[in-house]
Amino acid sequence: MPEVLSQTKKLRIVKNNKIIDGKKVAQDIQKELKVEVEAWMKEGHRAPRLIAILVGEDPASKKYVENKMKAAREIGIKSETINLPDTTKESEVIKEINRLNADNSVDGILVQLPVPPHISERNVCNAVDPHKDVDGFHINNIGKLTNNMDTFVPATALGVIELIKRYKVPTFGKNVVVCGRSKNVGLPMALLLHSDAKYECPGYEATVTLCHRHTPPEELAFFARRADIIISATGVVNLIKPDMVKPGACVIDVGITRITTENGKSKLVGDVDFEGVSKVAGLITPVPGGVGPMTVAMLMFNTFKAAKSLTEGNNNKN
Known part of the structure; x- marks a missing residue:
């Protein structure tokens, strides 16, 4: 099971108060990841890179993406949002995803859901390279999860x-x-x-x-x-x-x-x-x-996991 504990020397265990403070735990995780990313870069690696695709002008989706990009910047993950109009065809969204799949400088790709009704969520999620699928929505990653294999968990x-x-x-x-x-x-x-x-x-x-x-x-x-x-x-x-x-x-x-x-x-x-x-x-x-807040923090976790996995895979090819 991919977990923050495997990346950090110290795991902050929260005392059993009545209220589960997800905001505080998410902040702890992001601080832990920031330390890990800094150490990773000191080893000579580039910063992890996350790209979000936002189709349309839904206010809630825009806010969610902004929160994700802000968290990425605070951790040291390079982030970028590609904004597409709600009239964008499904084929055009998939073409953009394929471009990012082929870009070796991109570690994580997410398509903000929901997408406009004329676009199939399943098709666009399955178009993302499973190795860059930091949302964990690709059928390959869901299939691995059912078999208890290491994968990106949503x-x-x-x-x-x-x-x-x-x-x-x-x-x-x-x-x-x-x-x-x-x-x-x-x-x-x-x-x-x-x-x-x-x-x-x-x-x-x-x-x-x-x-x-x-x-x-x-x-x-x-x-x-x-x-x-x-x-x-x-x-x-x-x-x-x-x-x-x-x-x-x-x-x-x-x-x-x-x-x-x-x-x-x-x-x-x-x-x-x-x-x-x-x-x-x-x-x-x-x-x-x-x-x-935990959703955002764990998306950052998955992005760093993707960067390390892709780097390891490229090194094995050389």
Whole structure:
């Protein structure tokens, strides 16, 4: 399993406070990566390079990309955003991806999702060279993950795992409920948590129940009440309520939805009734400030991993 612990001499373990501070952990990881990147460059290597492709003018996507590029700069990763109009054809996006695939100075490529409706997310994700696929969305990398092989793990799933590790949440033999079956978040988390620890990409030996939008509410509540860890990534506001949570359970909220409050203000909320569930749970992530910053940090981790892997591969060719 690719992990920050393998790159750094010291892993900051977080004390078990009630609130899981994803922002603080992400900052720790970025500081650790900065040290590693600096050491890497002192050995004579060039700075890692990350390119993002943004199709269209979606405000949320633009903000996400800005956050990623800012984190890259702070760590010492060269970054660049290629902005394409929302009228860009799928073939033109893939042509741009192929150009970056062939550029040996580029280590990581990400296509910011969602893309406009006339473009297939699957086609553009599979066009990225798997060795530069720092999002971990290429079918080859997802396939490797199912077989416990070393690969790029999707950044959000990897971020959740890192929070579980750093807060020392037990997983061996524990019951985990993952709400959401997306191939980018829910499924990768379920794969990591349920699988055997003995392989190249070790799993976490939990008993995992994977629920989704067609799981009847009473069934979801039944499974959730028995879970030691609940991870929700559905985008359904207040899906996880206090009476669904076992006292002392760890609750990780991956969902993020912008709502309008009664006074007309905009607010970001997750899948979890934070106010109510926080009174029952042993550990809980807030929204914002929980999983979101971890996604960015682990994308940087994957970019540095790609740079090292590509450099090693090129050296082996010489």
